[in-house]
Amino acid sequence: PTTDSLSLSLTSFSPQIFSPFFPSCFRHPPLNTFTSHSLSLSLCLSLLSFLPPLPDAQPTEAETAVWNQVSAVLEEAHGILAELQSYNGAGQEIREAIQNPGDLALQEKAWNAVCPLVAKLKRFYEFSLRLENALRSLLEALTSPPYAPMQHLEREQALAKQFAEILHFTLSFDELKMTNPAIQNDFSYYRRTISRNRLNNQQLEAENEVNNEMANRMSLFYAEATPMLKTLSNATTKFVSENKTLPIEDTTDCLSTMACVCRVMLETPEYRCRFTNTDTMLFCMRVMVGVIILYDHVHPVGAFAKTSKIDMKGCIKVLKEQPSNSVEGLLNALRYTTRHLNDDSTSKQIRALLQ
Numbered sequence: 001p002t003t004d005s006l007s008l009s010l011t012s013f014s015p016q017i018f019s020p021f022f023p024s025c026f027r028h029p030p031l032n033t034f035t036s037h038s039l040s041l042s043l044c045l046s047l048l049s050f051l052p053p054l055p056d057a058q059p060t061e062a063e064t065a066v067w068n069q070v071s072a073v074l075e076e077a078h079g080i081l082a083e084l085q086s087y088n089g090a091g092q093e094i095r096e097a098i099q100n101p102g103d104l105a106l107q108e109k110a111w112n113a114v115c116p117l118v119a120k121l122k123r124f125y126e127f128s129l130r131l132e133n134a135l136r137s138l139l140e141a142l143t144s145p146p147y148a149p150m151q152h153l154e155r156e157q158a159l160a161k162q163f164a165e166i167l168h169f170t171l172s173f174d175e176l177k178m179t180n181p182a183i184q185n186d187f188s189y190y191r192r193t194i195s196r197n198r199l200n201n202q203q204l205e206a207e208n209e210v211n212n213e214m215a216n217r218m219s220l221f222y223a224e225a226t227p228m229l230k231t232l233s234n235a236t237t238k239f240v241s242e243n244k245t246l247p248i249e250d251t252t253d254c255l256s257t258m259a260c261v262c263r264v265m266l267e268t269p270e271y272r273c274r275f276t277n278t279d280t281m282l283f284c285m286r287v288m289v290g291v292i293i294l295y296d297h298v299h300p301v302g303a304f305a306k307t308s309k310i311d312m313k314g315c316i317k318v319l320k321e322q323p324s325n326s327v328e329g330l331l332n333a334l335r336y337t338t339r340h341l342n343d344d345s346t347s348k349q350i351r352a353l354l355q
Contacts, residue, residue, distance in 0.1 A: 059158035066141045070162045073134040077169040080127050083120060084173060089182025090114045094189045111193060118190045121183065122210055125218045128228055131166060132235040138163050139239050142254050143246060149254035167290030168283050174226035175329040184222055191215060226337050233297040240298050255295040256309035262288035263311060266318040282326065288315060289330045293337055302340025304350055316353045
């Protein structure tokens with residue numbers, strides 16, 4: 001189908017067209033809901049399938065190879081989040097060791113507490129590389145010719161859902177990391193101990209697992225406020241720069257469309273009131289913020305310019321309507337991990353909304 005055939009006139013839209021395919025809560029959108037940027041109504045309704053309460057979209061035969069690759073990564077993601085959530089650090093042991101530098105027993109106790117934690121941090125870092133590869137595969141599938149991005153998202157709903165799940169994981173991981181200073185404290189202590197022992201011509205067994213090169217890469221990763229998001233932003237930018245024959249709009253339109261769908265879901269009472277729990281709301285908000293940040297890194301003028309295909313004012317307002325404790329991390333991600341917020345082309349009104 002062509003893009004024109006996918007678009008429906010708002011005045012002639014009949015919700016009953018979609019009755020067999022979508023739950024009743026999504027069959028009656030307000031007529032003014034989808035006017036922004038002439039988005040296709042049928043596309044928006046199709047993309048609602050990536051929300052958690054709805055049945056999983058099943059991959060078509062053409063999607064299966066990519067879907068299987070990404071599915072394996074997403075299965076691991078649940079365990080990664082659980083491990084990070086329960087990460088308590090070795091703060092007490094480190095403090096005792098630092099306060100008693102001559103007590104070898106306390107030095108050993110701190111070292112033995114830190115080593116398994118650093119091994120865990122290494123797993124998180126290595127997972128970010130697999131997540132990067134998964135994202136690249138999805139970008140290739142959702143932007144490749146001959147279909148336009150909106151057609152891809154409508155045809156390949158299973159992959160669109162996986163894209164959303166990757167962003168949900170990414171924002172969840174970074175929110176947990178930002179509120180856990182033990183991660184960097186533990187890793188800093190590990191590196192200091194390794195350096196001190198090298199000066200004394202000693203090599204500790206743990207160095208075999210996290211060598212100097214790996215430690216340097218991990219250090220750069222965890223130095224970022226939002227390391228997973230930074231990884232995906234870099235991967236998206238690299239994808240665009242390496243695929244020069246692919247119009248940049250193919251990637252940015254894919255991202256802006258998903259941002260619009262999430263915003264509509266969050267700001268429209270007819271949809272929002274059907275969300276069964278706060279997890280669904282958070283899922284939608286994280287995906288929206290994630291695609292905004294990727295768009296801002298890839299698009300030449302970014303997400304905040306007047307010419308942007310993302311309604312930034314609407315997206316920020318919908319976030320600020322939620323309890324501050326649930327969205328502060330997402331607002332901070334927009335404040336500190338976007339590229340173009342402080343550009344001259346960003347309106348004072350949008351900057352004020354993010355202050």
